[in-house]
Amino acid sequence: MYALKDFGSFHVGGRTVEVSGQPTQTLWFSAHMPYEHDPNGEFLIEQVYVQYYIPAEQRHPLPLVLLHGGGLTGACWETTPDGRPGWLHDFLRQGFAVYVIDNVERGRSGFCAIDGIWDGAPVSRTQDQAWDLFRFGRKEDFAARKPFPGQRFPLDALENFQRQFVPRWTSTSEPQMRGVGAALQRIGPCILLCHSQGGYIGSNAAVQNADVIKGFISAEGSGWPEDDMISPETVGGRPWLLLLGDYISESERWTTARAQTAEFGEKVRANGGTAELVELPDVGFPGATHMFMMDEHSAEISAWIGDWVRRNT
Amino acid sequence: MYALKDFGSFHVGGRTVEVSGQPTQTLWFSAHMPYEHDPNGEFLIEQVYVQYYIPAEQRHPLPLVLLHGGGLTGACWETTPDGRPGWLHDFLRQGFAVYVIDNVERGRSGFCAIDGIWDGAPVSRTQDQAWDLFRFGRKEDFAARKPFPGQRFPLDALENFQRQFVPRWTSTSEPQMRGVGAALQRIGPCILLCHSQGGYIGSNAAVQNADVIKGFISAEGSGWPEDDMISPETVGGRPWLLLLGDYISESERWTTARAQTAEFGEKVRANGGTAELVELPDVGFPGATHMFMMDEHSAEISAWIGDWVRRNT
Secondary structure, eight states: OEEEEEEEEEEEEEEEEEEOSOOOEEEEEETTEEEEEOOOEEEEEEEEEEEEEEESSOOSSSOEEEEOOTTOOGGGGSSOTTSOOOHHHHHHHTTOOEEEEEOTTSGGGOOOOSTTSSOSOOBOOOHHHHHHHTTSSOGGGTTTTOOOTTOOSOGGGHHHHHTTOOOBOSSOHHHHHHHHHHHHHHHOSEEEEEETHHHHHHHHHHHHTTTTEEEEEEESOOOOOOGGGOSHHHHTTSEEEEEEOSOGGGOHHHHHHHHHHHHHHHHHHHTTOEEEEEEGGGGTOTTOOTTTTTSTTHHHHHHHHHHHHHHHO | OEEEEEEEEEEEEEEEEEEOSOOOEEEEEETTEEEEEOOOEEEEEEEEEEEEEEESSOOSSSOEEEEOOTTOOGGGGSSOTTSOOOHHHHHHHTTOOEEEEEOTTSGGGOOOOSTTSSOSOOBOOOHHHHHHHTTSSOGGGTTTTOOOTTOOSOGGGHHHHHTTOOOBOSSOHHHHHHHHHHHHHHHOSEEEEEETHHHHHHHHHHHHTTTTEEEEEEESOOOOOOGGGOSHHHHTTSEEEEEEOSOGGGOHHHHHHHHHHHHHHHHHHHTTOEEEEEEGGGGTOTTOOTTTTTSTTHHHHHHHHHHHHHHHO
16 A cells, blocks of 8 residues: 555656758558658757655655666666566655656657767667676576576566666766756755666766755766766765675676775765765675665665665755 | 555566677766677567556456557656646546556657667657647647637646657557557456557557457547457447547548548447547537647546446446
8 A cells, every 4th residue: 555645747857959951751650640740840859757756654854866777767666577566665665755767868758869969879788788787697607597696686587677678878978967957956855866877877967966965875876977076065965875786796897886986985075975885795685686676685675775864864 | 645555567568589790889888887788689679668556445447548649658647747637647536547558669668779670760749740730729820829719738838748759650550559469468357548649559459459458448549440350359349439629620630530530430339339439529628639638627528538437337
């Protein structure tokens, strides 16, 4: 049972681009409805979709804003691929208002289909790429589906998890940071919780919108703001929780990411913020993969995060 | 206040395609994380995302399944562009379990970014195209924003509505029908409510999955199944409500669509189904545009539809 004071969605941000000089074309929107399509005109692009859930009994004054990682959408916080309640559900039950973002070019935000606006082509992901990148097991063990010993991702649902994968561009960081910023300004004072590529986008949006960021949680963020954006105003006086899962040392990529995360934490502290780098095996959650919001102990991890928020904000 | 027994989401359907012989490329997923991307392998495409809301007190045994139109996503059923509760909210309050689909290539279902799988390029929509196609006013009156007299779309929110527009292909009807079919089979016996291009996709999915379709509602469907799919088995013994808004006669396109809708209704009746073609001005809702789930009288229209369902299923 979930008692909600309200739920719903909004779109925010974006910009207008103009197309001109292109020929019209006859399209068939349905088999019975031809349509003379004029590709010229003013198009709105780079908006952001936000879905929100406000519990009847809100027990924490600050909402949690959830930002997904690369090649995923806000759906990653909902029902897990093996059918358990996701972190959206968990945090609602803990009494948080929860805002779920679909970033620019993902999910219900839509992408820009106009040539020449974004560089490069969208990239898709295979199961074996996810296996390696998300630390389910060693790359060479994908064929045998032999995971890391003790890993907790529900591998029986691996194919179903793949249904969540969506294409992503690699050239859209700037519009994504602007889009998340527009969402944050609309939401107001909040705690931003970001996953993976969302950690890179979200930490940049956080320092660009420090007026509304009252706390920041990184679930294996893959990048951080440049030094010229890090100051007592942008990172000081607020708590930063930097979470990492298990098996980091098995991956050169994540070993590097861990070092970069630790370095960002030091910069936060040097500028008057508090920053804790927590490796989940050290606080009772061995077996956590990169997708720990879906791991079998996801609800225990979200409970731990909720406790951290109540202690620190 | 909304009391929910449960809510969440799932992905369903799709198929695997294989890519081979392509060179790898170095991508930057985040500014600090280079990634050697191998575009070869097995990709899952054409899956469908479904979000569901089950009310604590379900007062109708059959869930309502909502299928959006072209260039839109499931977000069109949520909070209206001017901030009122949408039909998702209205039907929940009426005691229906509600399932919202993002069809193949839209929203959280994601699109196929692999060359050569789908024909043609995705198409985007401008405000002025929507103005004409959605019957807010005459095409030539867009510049002056002079609407049809008495029209009820919240035009103050026209720019915000545009943020809901997403690109759409015109070559994906078959995978969309398969995707909706997979969703219907997972949901089980239900009433399918479709809008616009979703009416073309949904009516075809309905006759292909007649075992679970207990009622069908078209909100200005833009196409219908071919004759060889229409039989007592596929359309008989169940009610079909075919809704049209106002100002149909102002538009050649919608005048044609009305004739095709009436023709489909006759075929349904000839095959033992019940079919009512209802023009909303005739039942107390003048001013209804093509987007009548967002019009100022949207909640009154959804109440009327709920009454129809209770009377007819």
